[in-house]
Amino acid sequence: MTKKRMSLNDLINEHFYADSATHERTRVAWVIGVTLLCVVASLLITYTALAVTNSPMLPVIFVIAALAPGIIAPITTWIIIGAIIKVTRLEELHRHQATYDDLSGLLTRRAFLERCEALLRLSVRNNQPFTLTTLDLDKFKRINDEFGHGAGDEVIKTFSQIALNVLRNADLAGRLGGEEFAIALLGSNPADARQVMERLRRDVEASSIEYFGKQISVTVSIGIASTEGRVNPTLEGLLRHSDAALYQAKDQGRNRIELAGYT
Known part of the structure; x- marks a missing residue:
């Protein structure tokens, strides 16, 4: 039996659904990466500051230094990356609408x-x-x-x-x-x-x-x-x-x- 060829609209929709999963994975990866980077940077800065000032290196200071970026970075990164992905998807949608006829799925x-x-x-x-x-x-x-x-x-x-x-x-x-x-x-x-x-x-x-x-x-x-x-x-x-x-x-x-x- 011959497999029915998908219409261009079906192919585009399949592409967008696949892109949604890819975008979400990308978003999560960015959040994890930026958060880890911020935590490491905060700990290094804190350690350096304490060492230069000869201040006691209390564990609570390092806990706070890790918690602050660990809480703030994921939220801000999630919002920023989400906004970037939304703009990218809108651009893709506009390109699609300019290229393919909505009714037939053929090229405009x-x-x-x-x-x-x-x-x-x-x-x-x-x-x-x-x-x-x-x-x-x-x-x-x-x-x-x-x-x-x-x-x-x-x-x-x-x-x-x-x-x-x-x-x-x-x-x-x-x-x-x-x-x-x-x-x-x-x-x-x-x-x-x-x-x-x-x-x-x-x-x-x-x-x-x-x-x-x-x-x-x-x-x-x-x-x-x-x-x-x-x-x-x-x-x-x-x-x-x-x-x-x-x-x-x-x-x-x-x-x-x-x-x-x-x-």
């Missing part, structure tokens, strides 16, 4: 395009094929109108999970906005990309989404553009060509794949 438009640009440069430098696809859920407005926006959200979540299950870890998937998505495949020529997209198209068509007792079916139209056969390809150009192929798929009846030409 900005994050997708930035990473896509880097992959395109890498593919050109290494003379590797690079294929960009744009995808649009068919008649999505009808789903929202007939079943409600909550149903539309479930459709987007289901489609995104299907896409993640089909794609390789090295592939990029992003939500460009609304019901429009994009997928980048590094090292895949148009024929390879079409096979992957055909599997995705079939899996989406075969899916059935249950929403409050109602079954919702959905299909997807896909446009493909590749660097193969293009001179000095740009991300803007690939997006334009894949969009044109997508519109052609829509015009040809939807629920199909079209490959962009080289003009």
